Amino acid sequence: MCTASNYITKKHYFGRNFDYEISYNEKVTIAPRNYKFDFKLIDSIDSHYAMIGVAAGVDAYPLYYDACNENGLSIAGLNFAGNAKYLDEKKGMINITPFEFIPYLLGNFSTVTEVKEALKNINLVNINFSDELPLSPLHWMISDESGAIVVEPMEDGLKVYDNPVGVLTNNPPFDKQMFSLNDYRSLSNKNPENTFSDSFDLDEYSRGMGAIGLPGDLSSSSRFAKVAFTRANSYSGDSEEESVSQFFHILGSVEQQNGCTFIADPDLYEYTIYTSCYNTADSVLYYRTYNNSQITAVKLMSEDLDSGDLIHYKLITDEQISFIN
Incomplete structure (x- = not known):
């Protein structure tokens, strides 16, 4: 299970918590403009926008979990178990598989507006990457500096929602997640007035009482409400360091600690394997x-973007501690 968010200060930031019980040796993967993307049912793309993202450790093809292209368009795919429905090939549509969805969109389009138009003709087909790597049930948050949308593959095709809160988790579907925020409309970053009764006084005994009732568990619906509240009330300066730091704090409000979400014996738990943050303006x-x-940090623009070869950087997973004495 995962959580994605955007955050806008002077620039647009986007990223996600990748929560799972198993790591697939994730890598930062850069696809330069001339890397050839092969697709199952449509023509290959020999030239496209360059992109950077986190992908599974499969050298043959960049299986992106999340990514951003050189124009500032960003996408994250999140688990959508029990709801995602991939269809058969449809004549007259652009038939792509779910694992091709991020490369296809980031390779061809610059903005959320362009993507929304393109989605009218896209059909996500039920074709596995391989026998060893079947499709994951996913939905996607797509964002740029103008705003965000959510794309959900359902029985009757792709559902596309505007996303005014800039957040996505897993289940239930996005429209139901949005409706659930009505339950929290009284929450505030300010301490509340006593509206319980005029007959007696109640003490304001702590700061932060305006958020009493905000969920703190690790379920996807609770994480949606928690990170939506945190993002909506976040404050930071406009500098790169302050903006990036605040973004990690936003997603840190719903990170999963190893041991708190049991999956299976022996000792298998879901936890936040990595958190990503893209400065989409500077790639x-x-x-x-x-x-x-x-x-x-990895800079897309520091690489040879006219190359035809993938560029990989393995995630640094060992703690880096700075001793000062």
């Missing part, structure tokens, strides 16, 4: 991993 990917609190 910089920042990340932290579960055992490495230090922020690591």
